[in-house]
Amino acid sequence: MVGTFYKVRYKGPGGNQVEESGFLTQDEAIDRLTNTYKAKKASPANRARSERIEKCGQMRLREYTALWRAGQRHLAAASLSHLDSLLQHHVFPALATRRMSAFDHNVVDGFIRTMERNGVGLAAQSNAYDKLKSILLDAVRSGTPGGDRRWQGSESGLCSGQSPRQPSRHGTCNGTIGDPPAR
Template identity: 80%
Template sequence: MAAKALARGMGTYYKDCEHPASRWPRCPHFYKVRYRDSGGNQVEESGFLDKDAAIDRLTSAYKAKKAAPAKQAKSERIEKYGEMRFREYTIEWKAGQRHLAEASISHLDSLLQHHIFPALGTRRMSTFDHKVVDGFIRTMERNGVGLAAQSNAYDKLKSILLDAHRLGLFDDNPLLGVKAPQYDPKRAVIPSPAQLQALRGAGDDTFRLVVDLMSGCGLRNGEAAAVNVNNIVADDVYRVTEQVNQTTKKYGRLKHRKPGEYRDVPLPQRTKNAIEWYADQYGTTDGYLLRHPQNPNRPFQPYLLQNQWQRLKGRGELDIPDGMVIYSLRHFFASNCLRQNIPITDVAEWMGHNNIDITFKIYRHLMPGSIGAAAKLLDIGLAA
């Protein structure tokens, strides 16, 4: 079946028969038209004797759609989406998230299946308000969901509901007045210098290198696993260009970055020495220092670090407080920066946070100084 399209948005006309378009003026079958109404719904009509009648119908439908009041279009959207179940709406919304990387899609699916759909999947879209959202957060709290997972699930729900709000499904923003799950900075257990030194000497050479990379440059676990000697772009600068993606098990783009984007971070001399020593001892593959121990053709996997961390904890020989994890080494980097009076804006950039609010939430309590100290410093400037 061939079809003839008019100008963009006006629709198409066609004949649902075996004749080619060149025979349409002479074949006995009626013309049909297809277009979208003001609510975005596809409409098909038939019974038009000739092409001109079909085009006239498409033209009149297009003019009616353009002339339809905004309220009518909104009411049609509400009629279409308001009765839709949240799961169904989310599937349609997800299809439009083409910018998300494979790992981000996997993370989204996990949050939907384990936290969001079980609580909200069958709810009609028109019934969402701030009480429903607040109830969802309280349900996660009662179920003992970790604070990080709570925050991530809420962020995804927020994106979906804001999309529906832009369509006009809600008179009031269903998130207005909702207190989002907050990361508690006190939960970030940061190793002391003595604990850090003990960790350096506890594991194998690979573990020691990762300790130096995360505590010295603020790298994430996957970024440390992708360390490359060619990324030392200056004696005091390391360029973070990729990470080992925990979902695909391959090298991939950085978190919150497009392919090809990077960030430059400070490279302390101690960390530079650790990189160069490891390269001299074990060699490199295309510049990469760490490879999979069973297959050097594969990237080193972050879970191997976790396995060694668990073995070290299990021995009971180290001072590892409750709540301290491998990621705590990255917290040490931020803490060290802030205690040396490095601006938090620089720390946020080096750590790869896409929003400085994240840095403030986690590390603001580590920033030196107080109102009293600030007053004294300001007084010095005023007296100059």
Template identity: 60%
Template sequence: MTSLSLPRGMGSFFKECEHPRSRWSKCPHLYKIRFRGVDGRQAEESGFATQDDAVERLSEVYNAKKAAPRSQAKAQRVAKYGAMRFGDYAAEWKAGQRDLGPASVAHLDSLLSIHLLPQLGSRRMNTFDHKVVEGFIRTMERNGVGLAAQSNAFDKLKAILLDAHRLGLFDDNPVMGVKAPQYDPKRVVIPSSAQLPGIRAAGDDSFLLVADLMSGCGMRNGEAYAVNLNNIVADDVYRISEQVNRTTGQYERLKHRKVDEYRDTPLPARTRRTIEWYADKYGTVDGYLLRHPSDPSRPFPHYHISNQWRRIKKAGQTDIPDGMVVYSLRHFFASNCLNHGIPITDVAEWMGHKTIEVTYKIYRHLMPGSIGKAAKILNLDLVA
């Protein structure tokens, strides 16, 4: 879909077809428009035969918004959404989260159905304030909800109420000043370079391949399951462009990425040799190395590696650190990078973190002595 934005506040028109913008005037597909109405909510309309028709309709909406007094528009929003039940408002808000993948949608549905809606679903939106939010957190505490779930539920409630606050439903943000649940995730457990060889060789060939992709290129589990020979774009570069989604079991876009977006990561020689060895031994299907054990036409299932991991740990024949999970192999990649002086900004990009703050939060402890090292380097010119 290609879209052309008009002056700020007017909206945009576009066509949802495969034709480039230069062909819009000749292709038979109808135009659509997207805009924000007087109530501040985003809306779409379709069925416009020409670009001029689409722009004319956008102009009508824009002029109507300008003509309506700001206080009147706010009053309309408050009247419409203020009396709305939280459950209904949350459903509308969820419909607007078009960037979420299936796994994220499933997680959101779980938080809503288990924590948010049972407590708050029937509450009117205009009755929220900081005491209601604090009461929600206290109820979760009394019910013995884990801190991770408390934190996630609070974050979703905060996002929904912030959306309502932007519409003008509250004079004061209801979550302002509320102390969030104090969730402090445990420090990640990372295998040492001495432990890694035994771990990578403890399962079958597919386990070894996945272990090398995660520890050598920093792939997430699902990204490793979608490894494709065609994604070796240079002898030392692998292009991560998709993943096997745990929820759907299908190839889908990357986490925090749009469709067709990718990230390039370093490809160590040993990891490349493992990819080539596996391809030579088992062949590929459209370039994919890992396929469903009983049906090569289907993607590789997540449970195949997790089942092996449980058997490996139960056997106790390999030195595995306490608390280590398969995902720890990805942490090894970050540790290996940082221990060899690779900038954390590069590590964040290669690992596909949404923001560098995520990388710092997880791996800051892997850079001990960095301040002391900096002090020594800075001192060189100071004493020259």
């Protein structure tokens, strides 16, 4: 077979698709892809992200929240006081010792159900949920929960602008964190 060459396609460093051709055998093409993959995995950015995921994924919610709270410089003193109160009275008693890599929609749903069972008012449920959502979304954006996307849907399963007992205002978040359970 004269003139038959193998092509390989992969994502380049900038995220663009790269195509290379001219490989005489399939083994040469596979070797090229393997070398490209190894070089990409060894890059400093991927190593730093992997280290951050491993470090933060093993953190407890209380530890991660302390880091997250330090970054909330835009909050006024009264807002920080309200945040601390929500964390101490609602979020930490239920979730403080849970590892960040162990969160999923079932954990958050269980948190909401526990608040309901304990007779927490709807406003406090909504506020506590919103703060937990903010913390978890920050963790997802930084790649923390195991580096995967276990929360599906908009913004990794947490519907923006949605409280525990409010239906989705956007109509796109069916069955994700924040939707009331079907009864």
